[in-house]
Amino acid sequence: MLTALGFASVYIARQSVVNWGSLGYALFFFALYIAAHVVARFAVPNADPYLLPMAALLTAVGVTEIYRLGPSDAFKQGWWIVIGVVLFAGALLRLRRDYRVLEQYKYLFGIGAIVLLYLPRLPVIGSSVNGARLWVHAGPLRFQPGELAKIFLIVFLAGYLREKREVLAQARLKDLGPLLVIWGGCMLVLVATNDLGSGLLYFGIFLAMLYVATARLSFVLAGIGLFAAGGFVAYEKIAHVHERVTIWLQPWTTHRVYCPQTGGLALRQDCQSYQLVKSLYSIGNGGFGGAGLGKGTFTTADGHALIPYVNTDFIYSALAQELGLVGAAALLLMFMLFVARGMKVALRADDGFSKLLAAGLTFGFALQTFIIVGGVLRLIPLTGITLPFVSYGGSSVVANFLVLAGLLLVSNRANAQT
Amino acid sequence: MNRQISRISVVALLLLASLIVGTTYWQSWAAGGLAARQDNAIQRVAEFKIKRGLIYASDGHTVLAANKKVVKAGQTFYFRRYPTGGLASQVVGYSTQGRSRAGVERQENGYLTASNANLGTIIDKLTDQLRGATVTGNNLVLTIHANAQKLAESALAGACGAAVVLNPQTGAVDVMASSPGFNPNKIESASGYASILHSPSACPGSSSALLNRATQGLYAPGSTFKTVTAAAALDAGIFTPESRFFDPGYCIEYGQKVYNSGNPDQNGPEQYGNVNLLEGYQHSINAVFCNVGKRIGARRILDKAKDFGFYSTPPLELPANERAPSGLYNFKKHSLIDDASQVDPGRLAFGQERMLVTPLQMALVAAGVADGGKVMTPHLLKEVRSPGGSLVARTHPSVWKRAMKPKTAAELNQMMQAVVTGGTGMQAQIPGIKVAGKTGTAETGLSHVYTAWFIFFAPAENPQVAGAVVLEHQLNGFGGSVAAPIAKELMQAILPNPSKQ
Numbered sequence: 001m002l003t004a005l006g007f008a009s010v011y012i013a014r015q016s017v018v019n020w021g022s023l024g025y026a027l028f029f030f031a032l033y034i035a036a037h038v039v040a041r042f043a044v045p046n047a048d049p050y051l052l053p054m055a056a057l058l059t060a061v062g063v064t065e066i067y068r069l070g071p072s073d074a075f076k077q078g079w080w081i082v083i084g085v086v087l088f089a090g091a092l093l094r095l096r097r098d099y100r101v102l103e104q105y106k107y108l109f110g111i112g113a114i115v116l117l118y119l120p121r122l123p124v125i126g127s128s129v130n131g132a133r134l135w136v137h138a139g140p141l142r143f144q145p146g147e148l149a150k151i152f153l154i155v156f157l158a159g160y161l162r163e164k165r166e167v168l169a170q171a172r173l174k175d176l177g178p179l180l181v182i183w184g185g186c187m188l189v190l191v192a193t194n195d196l197g198s199g200l201l202y203f204g205i206f207l208a209m210l211y212v213a214t215a216r217l218s219f220v221l222a223g224i225g226l227f228a229a230g231g232f233v234a235y236e237k238i239a240h241v242h243e244r245v246t247i248w249l250q251p252w253t254t255h256r257v258y259c260p261q262t263g264g265l266a267l268r269q270d271c272q273s274y275q276l277v278k279s280l281y282s283i284g285n286g287g288f289g290g291a292g293l294g295k296g297t298f299t300t301a302d303g304h305a306l307i308p309y310v311n312t313d314f315i316y317s318a319l320a321q322e323l324g325l326v327g328a329a330a331l332l333l334m335f336m337l338f339v340a341r342g343m344k345v346a347l348r349a350d351d352g353f354s355k356l357l358a359a360g361l362t363f364g365f366a367l368q369t370f371i372i373v374g375g376v377l378r379l380i381p382l383t384g385i386t387l388p389f390v391s392y393g394g395s396s397v398v399a400n401f402l403v404l405a406g407l408l409l410v411s412n413r414a415n416a417q418t
Numbered sequence: 419m420n421r422q423i424s425r426i427s428v429v430a431l432l433l434l435a436s437l438i439v440g441t442t443y444w445q446s447w448a449a450g451g452l453a454a455r456q457d458n459a460i461q462r463v464a465e466f467k468i469k470r471g472l473i474y475a476s477d478g479h480t481v482l483a484a485n486k487k488v489v490k491a492g493q494t495f496y497f498r499r500y501p502t503g504g505l506a507s508q509v510v511g512y513s514t515q516g517r518s519r520a521g522v523e524r525q526e527n528g529y530l531t532a533s534n535a536n537l538g539t540i541i542d543k544l545t546d547q548l549r550g551a552t553v554t555g556n557n558l559v560l561t562i563h564a565n566a567q568k569l570a571e572s573a574l575a576g577a578c579g580a581a582v583v584l585n586p587q588t589g590a591v592d593v594m595a596s597s598p599g600f601n602p603n604k605i606e607s608a609s610g611y612a613s614i615l616h617s618p619s620a621c622p623g624s625s626s627a628l629l630n631r632a633t634q635g636l637y638a639p640g641s642t643f644k645t646v647t648a649a650a651a652l653d654a655g656i657f658t659p660e661s662r663f664f665d666p667g668y669c670i671e672y673g674q675k676v677y678n679s680g681n682p683d684q685n686g687p688e689q690y691g692n693v694n695l696l697e698g699y700q701h702s703i704n705a706v707f708c709n710v711g712k713r714i715g716a717r718r719i720l721d722k723a724k725d726f727g728f729y730s731t732p733p734l735e736l737p738a739n740e741r742a743p744s745g746l747y748n749f750k751k752h753s754l755i756d757d758a759s760q761v762d763p764g765r766l767a768f769g770q771e772r773m774l775v776t777p778l779q780m781a782l783v784a785a786g787v788a789d790g791g792k793v794m795t796p797h798l799l800k801e802v803r804s805p806g807g808s809l810v811a812r813t814h815p816s817v818w819k820r821a822m823k824p825k826t827a828a829e830l831n832q833m834m835q836a837v838v839t840g841g842t843g844m845q846a847q848i849p850g851i852k853v854a855g856k857t858g859t860a861e862t863g864l865s866h867v868y869t870a871w872f873i874f875f876a877p878a879e880n881p882q883v884a885g886a887v888v889l890e891h892q893l894n895g896f897g898g899s900v901a902a903p904i905a906k907e908l909m910q911a912i913l914p915n916p917s918k919q
Contacts, residue, residue: 281458284445284452285452321460328445332438339434362430
């Protein structure tokens with residue numbers, strides 16, 4: 001644990017190499033990490049010792065890159081991390097005796113998830129960015145409630161599936177009812193908000209948790225079949241989906257094609273697939289060793305951005321350019337370790353709710369990473385969601401710290417009993 | 419439930435592992451392809467952070483392209499500066515943010531940015547990166563002879579045209595001038611670029627200064643093409659320089675008379691009567707070559723042209739789209755015709771038909787004759803040196819084509835000398851040096867407006883220079899009267915002065 005801690009602090013300090021003025025940041029984040037660590041030691045003394053340092057490391061990598069891309073964003077991100085840590089500490093302290101009380105409120109969480117997802121649709125406080133209506137305004141703060149809804153949904157699914165797993169395994173339609181209602185509600189909202197990445201994420205979490213609860217592979221296969229059919233229909237009928245798939249299959253064209261953004265003709269790489277292509281160029285430019293932290297190319301000589309959304313959706317492209325294959329692979333290995341530890345927590349937990357909760361949170365974490373990084377790598381169609389702990393974005397940071405809190409609570413209980 | 423959890427763990431970890439595979443793909447296998455894409459703005463900007471190699475003329479100290487260090491928004495960039503303001507502008511090309519690159523700047527970008535796969539360069543670059551120092555590219559030394567190049571550009575100034583001079587024994591290009599030229603320092607700014615595009619020029623139609631007329635300009639070769647026909651006729655053993663012809667002042671083609679009077683290149687009387695092949699070449703008599711063409715056929719002429727390099731894009735350190743192949747062109751389809759049955763052999767023989775050639779190709783024709791039938795691979799790059807001055811690469815002369823038998827080349831050498839000593843090319847005479855040449859004056863469709871040619875080499879007994887000069891839209895200007903004098907100046911500039919020896 002000390003090694004991980006030391007590495008984390010060294011890593012945070014690396015930004016001071018880029019710019020001495022940022023030493024304050026390094027100290028600040030280090031202090032924050034120590035605070036989180038102390039709270040964790042007190043509240044969940046038996047928790048897995050690797051999860052918090054790994055999360056801190058990922059956050060540090062993220063905030064370092066965000067600082068390098070735009071110091072003012074790093075300042076805001078810093079505040080969100082503070083809020084995230086406070087909520088993390090609050091959750092640990094509040095639920096340290098027995099988090100399983102959450103199970104009693106599972107329907108509340110389920111409905112909460114739908115309400116949260118529906119918030120951006122409301123007038124006044126809801127707002128849309130980049131064609132997806134995902135944001136809620138509260139004064140100067142913008143918040144993406146979808147990130148929290150993900151956790152609520154996992155809590156609901158864990159509680160509900162724990163209670164109904166035996167009957168569900170018999171596949172009686174009436175027992176599937178509430179499950180399908182809550183889940184269907186989420187999916188409907190997602191389709192309405194054009195947020196395909198999250199839709200895929202929720203669907204994946206749902207299938208994984210259903211499988212863990214019922215051990216019925218046929219459910220998963222049926223789900224995948226349904227998804228494939230739904231995906232095909234969406235591809236045929238929904239222009240937005242069709243566009244994403246086209247970009248994925250053919251980001252480059254040799255002749256000019258219709259460009260919906262301008263209404264004229266353009267090469268696809270200059271129009272619809274601009275973001276994806278620029279992201280690939282960024283990754284390719286990194287090569288094996290990378291350009292070096294702070295030495296990557298993200299703007300023209302005149303300061304125009306070369307990669308859109310570089311600190312949110314495309315932060316991985318930025319990291320891959322500066323850290324190269326070596327750094328990017330190390331980062332992904334860190335994600336893999338986090339997932340491995342998270343799954344271990346699920347394995348060690350001794351009650352169904354805890355197992356489902358930990359497995360759901362961890363699988364969601366892994367799938368979210370896959371969806372966004374796979375998207376920028378052109379493994380799957382690109383849909384904009386955040387890279388856990390790393391991307392710029394308040395709601396994402398807060399939600400990920402809550403995921404972490406959940407995993408620590410589960411592991412604390414499991415370890416305390418053995 | 420643990421079995422299921424283990425299984426979804428495997429799935430989750432496999433998903434993440436696939437990301438490592440994906441990243442590896444884009445950062446190693448696919449990285450080169452991505453870097454080469456024209457719309458890769460990241461690569462383009464990143465390359466401006468590299469201290470690009472300098473480009474020198476063959477003397478090793480005339481700097482054709484240098485760098486200007488600019489610090490913007492905390493980033494250091496090296497932008498290009500062209501100290502000569504446009505010497506050999508189309509050859510050197512340019513490297514800009516807005517308009518990307520052209521010329522040697524584009525073709526040799528690998529050396530200039532130290533991204534070529536040379537072991538020494540890779541180590542240097544890696545050390546630079548590890549030290550955090552600026553990556554510095556390799557310097558290029560071109561074969562361009564700075565003084566002769568200057569001379570060629572001033573001689574062509576005001577006209578549209580091109581001049582190519584190369585060493586026939588090595589293929590090293592001494593002069594590659596294309597008029598109008600441009601100032602590459604102006605390319606980056608929109609107004610500067612517009613001023614280059616819309617500069618008034620002496621040649622209607624294709625006035626672009628960005629065009630490298632020497633390698634991309636396609637011109638009717640006129641009578642210079644008789645050199646290729648003669649090579650075909652002599653090589654096939656069907657004719658000798660002494661073969662007799664009777665010139666009645668015309669040649670009968672498909673039952674119709676084609677008169678010599680239509681040939682502005684011919685000197686002397688309209689009807690020469692009894693002449694041999696050498697005299698027909700010396701005075702550029704169309705009727706003689708018309709009969710040669712009819713006798714040997716279009717296929718032989720086209721095959722001989724291919725032996726000189728026609729129908730293939732000449733090798734040179736310029737981007738492929740800045741080099742055009744010579745040959746018969748279908749104007750409508752912008753494609754090459756290689757079907758002898760579609761061609762009038764008589765007209766082809768004296769350089770009409772739809773034959774279009776680049777000045778570079780005609781210079782290579784002269785060089786082939788000069789070098790005993792071998793066409794050496796033309797090259798612009800003399801050597802590549804590391805920033806520290808050590809040699810990274812050097813161009814070694816190689817044979818590109820074998821155009822004809824040495825005997826044929828020797829006979830043509832004599833014929834080309836005759837053109838200068840007592841034929842249409844007498845204005846190319848240099849006291850003390852035996853000059854060989856061939857004039858060409860192609861019709862343009864406008865009356866009394868010609869494309870004037872001169873191809874040449876010297877000294878005839880041991881040729882050091884060979885080349886071609888072409889001038890477009892010459893009102894009553896003939897190959898012998900306007901192009902030959904420029905050729906003479908260029909030869910004098912490069913060859914050692916015989917009176918000083």
